[in-house]
Amino acid sequence: MNGVFNITTMPDPTYAITTSAGPNGSISCTPNPVNYDSSSTCSVSPNAGYRIASVTVDGVMQVPPPLSYAFDHVTSTHTISATFVLNTYTIAASAPDGHGSISCSPSSVTFGGSSICTITPDTGYYLFNLTDNGTSVTGPMIGIPTHLRTLRRTMQ
Secondary structure, eight states: OOOOOOOOOOOOOEEOEEEEEOTTEEEEEESSSEETTOOEEEEEEEOTTEEEEEEEETTEEOSSOOSEEEEOSOOSOEEEEEEEEEOEEEEEEEOTTOSEEEEEESSEEETTOOOEEEEEEOTTOOEEEEEETTEEOOSOOOOOOOSOEEEEEEEO
């Protein structure tokens, strides 16, 4: 069979990954769009003071919510969405030696929140030492909670 044949090649199709991040975080996928039968990795990033509440991929909630998700051998479009919530921290105050009390209100605060701790020594005692996560505190303790706080006081 003799003749002229025209051969036309077409590039592989690409597929978009649609991202949707709620307030206080972001999602980025690399690469996006994705070439046919290639892979893309999406990173889910909460803002400071927030954590990932949920991640949904193609309508299916991921439990537990991942920090990243890989789409492998992509042959169609995909979606990924995430929501974020404010971190909450517990303030654990104790007077391990007795001879007084320490109470904090509130005992649970969100990122950037505050709590007031009242230290009351028993009659005849005074505050000798106050620690915050094992570090001695001098002067007022002012700061933004970014982790679990453990306060201990020693009376003498």
